[in-house]
Amino acid sequence: MSRTLRLALFGHPVEHSLSPQIHRRFGQQLDIDLSYQAIDCTAAEFGPRFAAFIVGGGSGANLTVPLKHAGLGVCQQIDAGARAARAINTLVRTDHGWYGHNTDGPGLLLDLDNLGIPIAGRRILILGAGGATAGILGPLLGAKPALVTVLNRTGARAEALAGKFAQRGCIVGGGFEQADDLSGFDLLLQATSSGHDSVLPPLRRGWLTAEAAAYDLNYGPAHRAFAAWCDENGLACHDGLGMLVGQAALAFEIWTGQRPQTAPVQHALRQRNA
Numbered sequence: 001m002s003r004t005l006r007l008a009l010f011g012h013p014v015e016h017s018l019s020p021q022i023h024r025r026f027g028q029q030l031d032i033d034l035s036y037q038a039i040d041c042t043a044a045e046f047g048p049r050f051a052a053f054i055v056g057g058g059s060g061a062n063l064t065v066p067l068k069h070a071g072l073g074v075c076q077q078i079d080a081g082a083r084a085a086r087a088i089n090t091l092v093r094t095d096h097g098w099y100g101h102n103t104d105g106p107g108l109l110l111d112l113d114n115l116g117i118p119i120a121g122r123r124i125l126i127l128g129a130g131g132a133t134a135g136i137l138g139p140l141l142g143a144k145p146a147l148v149t150v151l152n153r154t155g156a157r158a159e160a161l162a163g164k165f166a167q168r169g170c171i172v173g174g175g176f177e178q179a180d181d182l183s184g185f186d187l188l189l190q191a192t193s194s195g196h197d198s199v200l201p202p203l204r205r206g207w208l209t210a211e212a213a214a215y216d217l218n219y220g221p222a223h224r225a226f227a228a229w230c231d232e233n234g235l236a237c238h239d240g241l242g243m244l245v246g247q248a249a250l251a252f253e254i255w256t257g258q259r260p261q262t263a264p265v266q267h268a269l270r271q272r273n274a
């Protein structure tokens with residue numbers, strides 16, 4: 001007898017999240033019967049809402065802002081990536097309790113690989129030193145770039161993050177005011193949340209090589225200002241929809257043991273939300 005896989009996304013806000021659509025499409029693709037509910041809750045509400053989800057037969061969940069850190073508190077086991085990022089985006093029920101993972105960084109790498117953007121031996125410039133950057137640094141450094149430089153409005157935050165990951169590769173951090181002499185980067189990763197206010201962090205074309213690529217971890221309206229700047233400056237630019245679908249595919253694989261194809265789902269989402 002087939003049993004419906006009960007999945008949910010917890011976070012705030014979640015009403016515009018694309019994750020329910022993505023996981024529904026993955027389920028159809030692999031013929032897996034599932035329900036995927038978006039549950040709007042704050043950090044204070046998370047404990048009781050998650051407990052109710054378990055009682056209702058929930059066996060897997062995603063966490064988004066502001067609950068990725070709170071997720072650490074409900075796990076009996078945590079994988080190395082989530083531990084390093086101090087953030088969980090995927091929870092799976094196992095025989096030994098709840099196991100926490102972070103598929104954000106691996107999801108970005110999956111998308112960069114799909115796009116043909118190499119990391120090994122390359123110089124990477126990251127703008128922003130918040131939760132999004134913390135989530136991707138471990139996997140990114142694991143792909144052996146020549147250098148990762150993190151720039152942030154609050155320089156001390158970038159310095160602290162670089163210090164935390166210093167043993168994993170060549171990484172430095174600082175404030176935008178220290179960026180005057182930077183050059184020669186092959187990839188620009190836009191990981192600030194400034195696009196949500198339709199503003200840009202300080203950007204300079206001179207930081208990047210002629211053939212460099214730009215990738216924004218944001219998508220939709222929050223990506224528009226950055227996309228326009230890339231366009232004006234002749235830079236190949238990608239939004240973070242592929243990373244969103246990539247992290248979802250890796251979560252889906254954790255829950256079901258099967259990796260769905262990302263390209264058809266990404267294509268459908270772009271058409272539907274165009």
Ligand code: ATR
Nearest residue numbers: 128129130131132133152153154157192193194201
């Ligand atoms: P997230 O989880 O999306 O990374 P966060 O942890 O709140 O969210 O971090 C937001 C990031 O965007 C930070 O790097 C923040 O810079 P500060 O650390 O100085 O706050 C950056 N950011 C937000 N608004 C910005 C703006 N208008 N200009 C430049 N950077 C901005």
